Amino acid sequence: MARFRRGLLAVALCTAVAFSAGLSFAASGDEWTIYGGDYSNTRYSSLNQITKDNVKDLKVVWMHSLGSTESQENTPLVVDGKMYVATSAGPAYVFALDAKTGEMLWSHQPEMPDDYHSIVCCGHANRGLSYANGRLFMGRLDGVLVALDANTGEELWQTVVQPYKEGFSLTSAPLLVKDLVITGLSGGEYGVRGSLQAYKQDTGEMVWRTYTTPGPGEPGNDSWKGESWKTGGATPWYVGSYDPELNLIYYGTSNAAPWGGHTRGNDSTDIGQYTNLYTASQLAFNPDTGKIVWHYQMTPSDVWDYDGVNEPVLVDLTINGAKVPALLKADRNGFFYVLNRTNGDLISAEPYVTVNWASRVDLETGRPVENPKYRPQLDKWAKGVCPNLIGGKNWPPMSYSPQTNLVYIPTFDMCMDLVSREQKFVQGTFYLASEFELGVAGPSGSLAEFVAWDPVKQKKAWGIKEELPFLGGALSTAGGLVFYGNPSGKFKAVNAENGEVLWSFKAGSGINQGAVTYMADGKQYIAAISGRLVGPPSFFGEIGEKVIAAAPPGGSLIVFSLP
Incomplete structure (x- = not known):
């Protein structure tokens, strides 16, 4: 079986599980207790008080300043009438608020080393907290995982996951499974060795x-040349999903490091044996042991920075009359993947944005069919590669609605020029072995589009063209609505069936993260975070300048409800 696609326990799992019948992980109550709304990362809520008919009456009911002009990428949590929100930087890193009134209950500011910010790739990001049994869990940019008392904000324990001086950081909400807190790491641009780790929640x-x-001695080591695996990247830095019936957790892994492929075993348009497992891949782990159960590699021998970290969304699809336990992924490489989540088998893959580095994904082998023209080599530029390294979709999350059976995706349509270069590895410094020119608009003429995608037909249902890239994440609800924001600060409510914009609000600064919804005293609320993206747009020349100029800096939490 090919190296990049292996269902290690497929037979055992298919015998033990009848397609996870009745899978339902949706945020079904009054709260928002986990980053993606549920273990499946659908960001769908069953709340339906706010509808297509009355959303036009939505008003601001309270706001809270986050005290920072850094990019705000956090998903608030709502538990037992309290809202918990973290900030990227500022006087406080965590606020506890009354979810109905916005009154601040407590704040927590950790003691951080003075130089932690000097080894951070792409801005001072904190994408969220996790909650269980009266505790909040948070990863910090200095590579430290902490637990807080949810009632007081008091720190209960902390542990160094990996040292920040070596290029490691924690930027996303950990995954809580049983009595464990599970987290990946950032640092792929620093030549770190990626890992996923689990800790006891109480200690x-x-x-x-x-x-x-x-x-x-480990399976896949021969897919790396020499000792290049030691600095190979594959960091699972974003969020994971969990199927409790299969008892599997799912994480994507980042780019191969450095980007220059000549450092890892090849410098040709034929990648041969050096596929560099498990970079730019989707992995399934046993949460009890950490064992990798299956893997699927989206981009073998990645040389484009096509991180495979985008969130895996778990749904049951009806395909050709049969129910299929699926994992959906809008990968950065531009292809939308549908995998069987029991064993990693490829069901379908189609481009959802402009893609030219590969013509298709071969359904027999699972391997992308590359266009050699667009694979950069040492001192040999690849021009006009689509998508660019930000990807067809970046980290802002998509949402799946069981009402419409559509996925709502904030997409990019941008290309790049890229070349591999010689570079010596120095621990704790950028290690790319590449040069690039970004900010090339794709052939569609639109830099971004909010897309409704049918994962069964593998085609676009509708789309909303946007003037600037870096759209915010999506939230879908049983009220027939989808909410999302854009970098100029417009927060929109859209008819989930046809894409008609029914309501919008000017937030004052850009919106990157997806909104959340919850109930308090019988009333439905929508909460969105505003705060201009200040990191990667600087890479994009004139386009980046337009993104930065689209909205003033600032960070605020804005909560809406009906009169």
């Missing part, structure tokens, strides 16, 4: 660590 004691670039 912070490590239970297991699984490296995502295999070392000597």
Whole structure:
């Protein structure tokens, strides 16, 4: 079986599980207790008080300043009438608020080393908290995982996951499964070795660590040249999903490091054996042991920075009359993947944005059919590669609605020029072995589009063209609505069936993260975070300048409800 696609326990799982019948992980109550709304990362809510008919009456009911002009990428949590929100930087890193009134209950500001910000790739990001049993869990940019008392904000324990001086950081909400808190790491641009690790929720004691670039004696090590696996990247830095019936957790892994492929075993248009497992891949792990159960590699021997970290969304689809336990992924490489989440088998893959680096994904082998013209080599430029390294979709999350059976995706349509260069590895510094020119508009003429995608037909249902890239994440509800924001600060409510914009609000600064919804005293609320993106747009020349100029800096939490 090919290296990049392996269902290690497929037979056992299919025998034990009848397609996870009745899968339903949606945020079904009054709260928003987990980053993606549910273990499946659907960002769908069953709340329906706010509808297509009355959303035009939505008004601001309270606001809270986040005290920072950094990019705000956080998803608030709502538990037991309290809202918990973290900030990227500022006087406080965590606020606890009354979810109905916005009154501040407590705030928490950690003691951070003076130089932690000097080794951060792409802005001072904190994408969220996790909650269980009266505790909040948060990863910090200095590589430290902490637990807080949810009632007081008092720190209960902390543990160093990996040292920040080596290029590691924590930027996303951990995944809580059983009595474990599970987290990945950032640092792919610093030549780190990626890993996923689990800790006891009550003490912070490590239970297991699984490296995502295999070392000597481990399956897949021969997919790396020499000792290049030691600095190979594959960091699972974004959020994971969990299927409790299969008892599997799902994480994507980042780019191969450095980007220059000549450092990892090849410098040709034929990647041969050096596929560099498990970079730019989708992985399934046993949460009890950390063992990798199956893997699927979206981009073998990645040289484009096509991180495979985008969130896996777990749904049951009806395909050709049969129910299929699916994993949906709008990958950065531009293809929308449908995998069988029991074993990693490829069901379908089609481009959802402009793609030219590969013509298609071969359904027999699972391998992308590359266009050699667009694979950069040492000192040889690849011109006009689509999508660019920000991807067809970046981290802002998509949403799946069981009402419409559509996925709502904030997409990009941009291309790039890229070349590999020689570079010596120095720990704790950028290690790319590449040069690039970004900010090339795609052939559609639109830099971004909010897209409704049919994952069964693998085609676009509708789309809303946007003037600037870096759209915010999506939220879909049983009220027949989809909410999303854009970098100029417009927060929109859209008819989920046809894309008609029914309501919008000017937030004052850009919107990156997806909104959340919850109930308090019988009333439905929508909460969105505003705060201009200040990191990667600077890479994009004139287009980046337009993104930065589209809205003033600032960070605020804005809560809406009906009169």
